[in-house]
Amino acid sequence: MSIHTIEVLVENEPGVLARVSGLFARRAYNIDTLVVGPTSNPEVSKMVIQVNLEGHSLEQVIAQLDKLISVISIEELVDGAKKPVKDTQPDYQN
Amino acid sequence: MTTQHVPTANGTAMSGATSLVKSLEAANVDVMFGLPGGAILPAYDPIFDSTIRHILVRHEQGAGHAATGYAQVTGRAGVCIATSGPGATNLVTPLMDAGMDSVPLVAITGQVPSAAIGTDAFQEADIRGITMPFTKHNFLVTKAADIPRAIAEAFHIATSGRPGPVLVDIAKDALQTQTTFNWPAKIELAGYNPRITPDNQSIADAAALIAQSKKPVFYVGGGVIKAEASKELAQLVELLGAPVVTTLMARGAFPDSHPLHLGMPGMHGTVAAVTALQKADLLITLGARFDDRVTGKLSTFAVSAKVIHADIDPAEINKNKFADVPVVGDLRETITALIPALKAALEKSRPDLTPWNASMQKLKSTYPLGYTLPDDGSLSPQAVIERIGKISGSETIFTSGVGQHQMWASQFISYEHPRTWLNSGGAGTMGYGVPAAMGAKVGAPDATVWAIDGDGCFQMTNQELVTCALNNIPIKVAIINNESLGMVRQWQTLFYEGRYSNTSLESKRVPNFPMLAEAMGCVGLSCERPEDLDATIEKAMSINDQPVVVDFRVHRDAMVWPMVAAGTSNDEIMIARATAPDWDSQEL
Missing domain, CATH: 3.40.50.1220 (TPP-binding domain)
Incomplete structure (x- = not known):
């Protein structure tokens, strides 16, 4: 199954959607759907992204996303539940 | 060389522009490379009074690569500053270059007043959007009060973890507004916590x-x-x-x-x-x-x-x-x-x-690096570079442009110490050599700094020799003049049946490099015969109060070997044209 759903908490600041969508575009990752909404913390927004991997690894997509300073944390959603991201190195939930 | 600035007390009233300069002082910046213009002009007034040395470049790209050269030599963040619009876009190449080579760089740009953002105002460019793909992070600051924190975060991000370039774009009205200085004691970024200690x-x-x-x-x-x-x-x-x-x-x-x-x-x-x-x-x-x-x-x-x-x-x-x-x-x-x-x-x-x-x-x-001398007795580019390395010694800092001369400078100079070889590796930026040498010399004023440049590269950024001449930055430049875009020509020789489409620069006719150098306040030398090579290098080595440019007029057909053609396997390495190593005699 090459479609995965990830939940990404980001700083609620101008341009953050461009940072995330731009990363997907320039690394040729494919977004199937993307939803952005508020969280209980006004400084933090939540993005739910369905990514169609098409040959890329989920680990690499997450690692590249995590390099964005505005990205706070990333989790994969599996059957509606949050699943800890399997990773080479645990920096994602910092 | 670290300048000791008098620290500015938090809570001091000042303009946003002054708070920018005080923030740079608080970040221990001792030098920056830049060029003013309308949107950044408010910042240039307090720069006039600052202990930070500002070096006025002739093109913003020169400022960016100079900041990179400075950073590569010192290990500290390099700083460049430019105005909005074209000033900022001229920094795009150095920022991309620094991103590819993980160089800590902080670029500061003026932006049109916040009310004018989005109106296609004079000299408006969305430099934050433009640089998003290759900066480690970037900021658009529209409030004076936010300037010190943005600068502090920029230096923290640029220099920690995997180093990289950070751009801080500041709206003109934020620079002009009165504020109180507030330098953050501690930086905490929820989304940034690089792992330092391995498990x-x-x-x-x-x-x-x-x-x-x-x-x-x-x-x-x-x-x-x-x-x-x-x-x-x-x-x-x-x-x-x-x-x-x-x-x-x-x-x-x-x-x-x-x-x-x-x-x-x-x-x-x-x-x-x-x-x-x-x-x-x-x-x-x-x-x-x-x-x-x-x-x-x-x-x-x-x-x-x-x-x-x-x-x-x-x-x-x-x-x-x-x-x-x-x-x-x-x-x-x-x-x-x-x-x-x-x-x-x-x-x-x-x-x-x-x-x-x-x-x-x-x-x-069995397969040491080597080269054959030209049959006609003309100057060999590899020999020029090898002799400069030998005569100048292993404490010398070398920069290069991109192409054949870069590969030969990597191959035929013996490097014994870190931070003595500066080049544009990931980006392959032609024109990196001269401005990077300028920044390197500013960062390491006691070292001999040679830019090994090509005649093509040199013609992209040589205007910074004026900056060097006027600011007592006596770098040495070796133009490996093969009157060609040599690496492209090599590929045309190998892969395009010798059809030399647009790679002949005719640089042995025009420009006259020594005269161009003299016009820019440098010493211009020229060398055409192998028997003059050592004496010319020694002459260049003896001049330390002015930049020196040497036009080494070399044979144009020399090629870089060994070579693994793009897209092929490393197993297909060639030691000369159509010549593979003799694998049968090797036991691996």
């Missing part, structure tokens, strides 16, 4: 894997220099006694004179270095990123090797090549932890590396 299990796994390997090779990248880990690397290499290769970005990380050093791998690497990676059973990868110029065709790269990949950037792990043992952390900490772990592992089992080392040493002696 113990990875170190133990790496040590165990190394202790089982019969054919290991150290694949050393620029990260070793960034992490100041050369001393630790030397200890690790001595402990294991395995061969070492240093990538284009890592030249100088390990001494070229060391017997275990096989040279540079990759497209123009040595036969021994390329073959060591291909035939190894283990790559001990330290701060390198499996770039296509190193791996050749990836599916055929080091197929029987296990991989230890140590890097500070988790996203490099498994990006191009699967890592059996990933180790994320600062390289100096990583190598420091690996030494005792490996010592212990080797006490339990120590494979005999003698056959492996012997076959690599045989390759090294």
